Amino acid sequence: MWMKLAIFGLGYLLGSRAGRARYEAIVAGARDIVKGEEVAAVVGLVRGAAWILSQRGRSAVSQYRPRYPDEQ
Numbered sequence: 001m002w003m004k005l006a007i008f009g010l011g012y013l014l015g016s017r018a019g020r021a022r023y024e025a026i027v028a029g030a031r032d033i034v035k036g037e038e039v040a041a042v043v044g045l046v047r048g049a050a051w052i053l054s055q056r057g058r059s060a061v062s063q064y065r066p067r068y069p070d071e072q
Contacts, residue, residue: 033039
């Protein structure tokens with residue numbers, strides 16, 4: 001029983017070290033992609049489109065908002 005547990009622990013330790021290195025490589029690659037100019041351009045485009053849609057939504061809501069007699 002202890003032998004199986006020791007083998008499992010050793011495998012886990014070695015695997016986690018190799019896995020951590022691979023994880024760091026993946027994260028570094030993802031950070032390089034996110035920092036790219038293309039991604040920044042797309043993010044700017046999406047933000048602009050979201051702002052336009054929010055303004056259209058506000059004007060549509062205010063157009064159909066019920067008016068109360070005491071409002072001027």
